[in-house]
Amino acid sequence: MKNWIPIKPPFARFKKKVFIRAAQVSGIVYQIGEYPALRQPSKKIPIAAIKSVTMNTKIAYLKKCLLQYRKITGYGRGIAGIQVGIPERIAVIYTPRKLITIINPRIAKKSEKRLLYPEMCMSVNPIIAPTVRPSWIEFEYYDENGQKQYWNTKDDTKKQKILNRVFQHEIDHMDGIINIDKVKFPRDLILESNPAFYKKAKFEEV
Numbered sequence: 001m002k003n004w005i006p007i008k009p010p011f012a013r014f015k016k017k018v019f020i021r022a023a024q025v026s027g028i029v030y031q032i033g034e035y036p037a038l039r040q041p042s043k044k045i046p047i048a049a050i051k052s053v054t055m056n057t058k059i060a061y062l063k064k065c066l067l068q069y070r071k072i073t074g075y076g077r078g079i080a081g082i083q084v085g086i087p088e089r090i091a092v093i094y095t096p097r098k099l100i101t102i103i104n105p106r107i108a109k110k111s112e113k114r115l116l117y118p119e120m121c122m123s124v125n126p127i128i129a130p131t132v133r134p135s136w137i138e139f140e141y142y143d144e145n146g147q148k149q150y151w152n153t154k155d156d157t158k159k160q161k162i163l164n165r166v167f168q169h170e171i172d173h174m175d176g177i178i179n180i181d182k183v184k185f186p187r188d189l190i191l192e193s194n195p196a197f198y199k200k201a202k203f204e205e206v
């Protein structure tokens, strides 16, 4: 008779990598439970202060943190000021062409259509939160030159859906809301453990 042998959980090597990354990220980005301001609204930035030396330094730091995060993990689309100890309404979003800085965003319109998509957050590493959000938003904001801008790109490509989602994720941070707060059941939370997970991820209409 054969003896019983334990069946080990899967993806051990991948998970080791995930936790090493998470440790590295947590040296740059504040994590839930250690910084109460993550759950509080950030302050509006006076328009006159946007082009100040201090704000320039803060924006440069945010960009540096986002790029560092991408270097560590290979992904990462956006970072809000509050995540690196700047409780002001500012975020930087990554696109392959450029980094977009949004300051004092104000949502003007939201899509009626709502989509479910698994999201990660640098402050909740390495948890994946399947999050429901409007398919797109329109919003006005100030760029880092103090110019008013309007975002209203909403074609049906995955790229645009992700960008619209990242903007909403970051604007939520400015209001003290984290993606896990929007998940209906804690049981829906996922640990990043399967290397193929994001290859299969798709937007689902709800």
Ligand SMILES: [Zn+2]
Binding pocket: 120, 121, 122, 123, 169, 173, 179
């Ligand atoms: Zn986040």
